[in-house]
Amino acid sequence: MTGATEALDAYLARQGTDRVRPPLRYLRRKPGRGLVAVFGPGRSGDVYTVTVDERSLLEGSDGATLSGSTVQAFPDDPELPHLDAVMTPSEHADLAAALESAARAAHHVLPDWQLLDVAAEPVRYKPGNRCVLRYRLRFGGPGTGDATRTCTLVAKLYQDLQEAQAADDLLTRLRDQAAVPWTARPLGVVPGLPLALTEDLGSRRDRVPAHSGPDVVHPGSDDAFEVVRRAARALAELHTSGVDTGGLSRRTGVEEAGKAGKRARLLEQYVPDLVPVARPVTDAVCAALAALPTDTLRPGHGSYKPSQLMVRDGSVFLVDFDQFCLADPALDVGYFLAYLRPAGLWYHRAGRRAWFEAAAGAFLSAYAERLAERGESAATCAGIARRAPVFEAALLLKIAVRRANRLHSPRPGEVAAVLDEASRCLAVAGPPGSPAEARPARSREA
Template identity: 30%
Template sequence: MTRVRSVPPEGSWTATYEFDVDDRDGGAPHTVVARGVMTPDELPLPPALEDAAPFGSASWGCVLPDLRLALTVPPLDDALPGLTMLLDAERGPGLLTRALLGGGVLVEGTAVVACAPTVAAYKPGVRATVVCRLGLGADADAAGADDAAPADDFSGPEAVVVKVHSDDEGERGHEALRSLAQSPLAESPLVQVPRPLAHLPELRLSVQQHIEHECSLKDLFHAAFEGGGQSVLARLAEGSRGAGAALAALHRSGSGFGEGETWEQDLAAVRRKHASLVSVVPELGGSVAEALVRIEAAAARTAADLPCPSHGSFHPAQVLVTAERLALIDFDKCCQAEPARDLAAFTTKLRHMAVNKVDTHRYDPGGAAEVMVETLRETFLGEYTRTAPLSERRLAVWEALEVFSLVLSASKKMLGPRTQNCVAMLQRHLDDHGL
């Protein structure tokens, strides 16, 4: 069961259920994905289905009264038509050929003749990221054309990253990469950014360079906290230092792409989320609600910094460790914002990963994991401030808002121990910084 979410104001909860099925008729084992709605006692259950369709079919569904749970199989993801085409063995290669030819990545006469797609991330109805390993060959439709590629010269990328969105975020990310490719960041010895390759607006599909890498900084973090030894810890520290330098280079790149995102906008979004959740999670009232008032008051006493080119969602998972240098990915939320917005997203995620990797861990400011994370935080910030200015007070305010958002996220997912950890982190942060 994944993606548990509250449905205010009715008080129900939704979740995604994945069933691993052994076929009794001798077919291959497969997975059935169902959507579940959990209904509280005071609300009526949906009516039971009279004619049960085969389990896992598009019309299958059932109601389990003892669990107050109704299950249905969701339809195909009509919100992401580009994804459906891309994963189709027959249509996928043609789709990528059209995109890469239009983007000038392939020469006339060359085509994608084989595509091995791997879904790296998928949020149903919203977005997907797919890594496609490509096989190139002669374009059958261009056979005999004067400008067709020679039979032994099918140059092009061995792999690409394809992003599909239900909204305009993919175009935003594509244009952000175009802007960065024209900025000094493209020549930086410190950091690599994917090259934009193609964009099909009618399918909200964008293609970008695939950067071969050893792991992400998030992967290194988990390896270190799972007993990876001193060598892994040293690589993690070096990666954190490199991430600070890379982010400073981005902030100083001069790219003018993206609309402005302000503190007031982020605060308003958090307030709306809190207001919708407190109706079904009463624990978010009281001291948690008071914390948001304290954060808002502290922000009013602290001057905002000038905006700069911002990643918009800067976490350790967006930092790749390559053989030569670090790489930054996922610019779909690129904007112009205060530097502390990116910094706080990164440092808060570090703290969150250390405490909540397993929900049996209790937050302890003096614990080994927490102390190690604070050292990594100082390493990251120390490298950033070597070349870029930083208002520590403003950073503390942004970090407080980020931790508050983690409280809401854990509550929305019905993760009780994680919510308690995040509340303790929030209280400690507010007290440590006098907010």
């Protein structure tokens, strides 16, 4: 794995510990900036971030001996200077008091119940950027009995206070202005820390388990299509929410074309043998994006995909609004459809095409129905459906680049399959300006 595993193994050996290397959870490589890998949590809860610089990657050095690798044991992260503090709340009285106040309000803890202890555990961690944590607060009942109650909160640590405040403000607007039921309830920002608190939507270990979208949205899941439909309806409600959009960044087709062009260049760098196949596709994607209208912008999630869903007791919740923006609604639709594809599709496994087409059809139908229920015209619904495949193709380029650079092998067969999917999307969209009735329907080949 381009030196990351070897570097961590060498680090653990130098520590004189018998701990085994935790499983890999996160791996990203960006040209010129090197590779970042996150291992863990392991059995003892340990997490490690391994960074390998670009020079070492290009030279193919042994990770155990290369000078361009660093290993940091969580929560050591110079770019997230508050990480150590938020992971040890019992050692910071102001933080513990803020968490206690939020937990009492969210869980209706009676005043005579006393806080006994509070512990933090990492949920998702992006080195140098942000970290999602779960806090467990244990309260003891009044009197001399041994009654206890554990309450949980979720928190997201940002790099600066403005980011945390913006995240809390957005959730508050969605809950108060738009009255949507599918977000976590915001619980404020901890004073003096870039730490935004929300209610805990749960985990798979709970009595009523909560699952991430990918755990449910896949072939073989009996609940997949119902979750997809609920996700589509929630997205339609977001797009028609009328929530205050002041200060939001704009994402137009022209801007997305610029991103697609960068991904095209990366793809040619990573898999040069596929240039004759890739270039016509990437050029067509960029041209189609640049030709999209700019007067269709609405509030948008910005990175809508199954992994941004939580499913609990039949309800679907949307999470991670850090990319919230003003965009063509077709961006979110195309985003979801691009990532809806099961991994087996890249290997041409039987039944995966049929499953995806049926799931995509369920999503599009439910989305259009909910838009109509919210008063949107048939022309508006048709326009979003017409533009969505263009964004879908653009996001498939992102998936192709990720598959090419995530592991040491570029896996040209997988990349070629993703490019073929992008071509299918462009065929569905048709040339810019072509009438909808002239466009082919999605293929349902097995």
